[in-house]
Amino acid sequence: MVKYDGYVITDEVYEHIVYAPYNHVYISTLPGMWERTVSCSSLSKTYSITGWRLGYVIAPERIIDRVKKVHDFLTVGAAAPLMEAATVGLCFPDSYYQELQAHYTHMKSLFCDGLRQFGLDAAEPQGAYYVMLDVSRYGVKDDLHFCEWLAEHVGVGAVPGSCFFREDVHHLIRFHFAKRDETLLAALDRLSELEVKARNYHH
Numbered sequence: 001m002v003k004y005d006g007y008v009i010t011d012e013v014y015e016h017i018v019y020a021p022y023n024h025v026y027i028s029t030l031p032g033m034w035e036r037t038v039s040c041s042s043l044s045k046t047y048s049i050t051g052w053r054l055g056y057v058i059a060p061e062r063i064i065d066r067v068k069k070v071h072d073f074l075t076v077g078a079a080a081p082l083m084e085a086a087t088v089g090l091c092f093p094d095s096y097y098q099e100l101q102a103h104y105t106h107m108k109s110l111f112c113d114g115l116r117q118f119g120l121d122a123a124e125p126q127g128a129y130y131v132m133l134d135v136s137r138y139g140v141k142d143d144l145h146f147c148e149w150l151a152e153h154v155g156v157g158a159v160p161g162s163c164f165f166r167e168d169v170h171h172l173i174r175f176h177f178a179k180r181d182e183t184l185l186a187a188l189d190r191l192s193e194l195e196v197k198a199r200n201y202h203h
Helices: 061-074 080-090 094-117 143-153 181-191 194-200
Strands: 008-011 037-042 055-058 130-134 172-176
Touching (some): 094 130, 143 172
Antiparallel strands (some): 037 055, 130 172
């Protein structure tokens, strides 16, 4: 980036939800990158307050001055009581983040191990709380249609993977596993019938 005089704008919302043996690396900590990085993050995932819509930007002062101007025109500011409450979370000890990682690791293992147990082709995530499932074996050409079929005939909700690709990708669907054990087990119980029910899927 230094060679080409480039800048990086990062989305680090899942910085604390990363699964071993992987670690989150902040681009701003790499040699020569502090002056060229705008680090964006959110309190939504780390502190389970998605509805509050609170986030922050970290960057060198000369960049932050411009960020402030843009922010003032776009949003002005979040509700003061929410910001006051959020500062409590920012002062949590390291043990909070360790427990958070352990909690999400448990949910990931429970759900992904269950998918594999049924022979479903799931990509093991390195972070966040989503897993992509390859459904090409069922002849899927339209992932949106398949997700609608899945909800109606299997009783499990998923998001079409094509939402996350610029390329013409339609064989992946995304599940969200940040749920209680009983919810995940119920979903897995229904997905255990996917192989059989998919024989009647018409694309």
